[in-house]
Amino acid sequence: MARQYGLPSTSGETGAAEKLAHVRETVTRVLTAEQPGTGLVGMLADSGWDLARIRDTVLVVVMAGYHTSGVAVSWASHLPAGHPEIAGRLRAELDSVLGERAAPAYTDLRSLDCLDRVVKEAMRRCPPGPYAAREPAEDLVLGEYRVAAGTTLMYPIWAIHLNPAHWPDPLRFDPDRFTAAAAAGRPRFAFIPFGSGPRSCEGAAPATAEIKLMLAVLVKRFEFTPVPGHVVTPVFPDARGNPPGWGRPVPRTADRAERELDTTRRCRKQ
Numbered sequence: 001m002a003r004q005y006g007l008p009s010t011s012g013e014t015g016a017a018e019k020l021a022h023v024r025e026t027v028t029r030v031l032t033a034e035q036p037g038t039g040l041v042g043m044l045a046d047s048g049w050d051l052a053r054i055r056d057t058v059l060v061v062v063m064a065g066y067h068t069s070g071v072a073v074s075w076a077s078h079l080p081a082g083h084p085e086i087a088g089r090l091r092a093e094l095d096s097v098l099g100e101r102a103a104p105a106y107t108d109l110r111s112l113d114c115l116d117r118v119v120k121e122a123m124r125r126c127p128p129g130p131y132a133a134r135e136p137a138e139d140l141v142l143g144e145y146r147v148a149a150g151t152t153l154m155y156p157i158w159a160i161h162l163n164p165a166h167w168p169d170p171l172r173f174d175p176d177r178f179t180a181a182a183a184a185g186r187p188r189f190a191f192i193p194f195g196s197g198p199r200s201c202e203g204a205a206p207a208t209a210e211i212k213l214m215l216a217v218l219v220k221r222f223e224f225t226p227v228p229g230h231v232v233t234p235v236f237p238d239a240r241g242n243p244p245g246w247g248r249p250v251p252r253t254a255d256r257a258e259r260e261l262d263t264t265r266r267c268r269k270q
Contacts (some may be wrong), residue, residue, distance in 0.1 A: 006236070091219060097111050114175070119208070166190040
């Protein structure tokens with residue numbers, strides 16, 4: 001991930017491999033236990049899948065289901081902290097709906113409109129997954145380019161969410177962008193924190209509920225305030241809406257240059 005975003009790695013390839021091996025070994029120990037349990041791993045153990053497929057499924061659930069939700073809650077806690085009026089409205093709504101209860105029930109979420117808009121605006125401004133990828137099943141034409149079947153196409157969710165054509169003053173944090181009136185004329189695919197189409201995130205609905213529940217509990221219990229002098233910067237994009245490395249050359253190996261050239265040849269209009 002650090003390599004993808006052009007950042008220094010905190011663990012290096014060796015450390016990352018060791019951590020991945022640890023997760024796989026842990027899943028293997030659970031699966032080979034006499035009683036795997038009744039949770040996700042236990043259910044998968046009864047599925048008849050082979051061990052490698054179960055391990056990979058667990059890794060996907062952990063990375064896609066928990067890491068991204070945690071990132072979303074982090075930004076949804078941080079961004080309102082710099083806007084006291086918005087944070088105050090959110091706390092007032094939670095106090096009104098929940099009263100003395102420390103956490104909402106699932107059925108309460110439909111009544112928490114401000115919470116819904118804060119979460120959506122946080123995921124617009126700082127999407128937990130800044131990229132998504134697709135591979136066309138057949139050759140297709142995009143503008144002036146012919147794309148061969150099987151080519152990996154990356155689309156930047158962060159850039160779609162900062163498109164000023166659909167989001168005026170896109171770097172401003174404004175949950176009211178998601179009122180019914182404001183969203184009425186906006187294209188459907190201007191906001192895609194979970195991707196789009198039949199290959200979009202299948203856990204979008206439970207993830208959204210999970211994020212809202214966690215944020216409600218945190219805001220009900222704590223008041224978040226910015227630390228003076230500490231600048232929090234998204235991994236992607238930077239404070240100006242530009243990706244890391246924008247405007248400066250990025251070193252390329254001969255192998256990488258050849259791969260990019262090959263991709264350009266295949267995608268160039270014929």
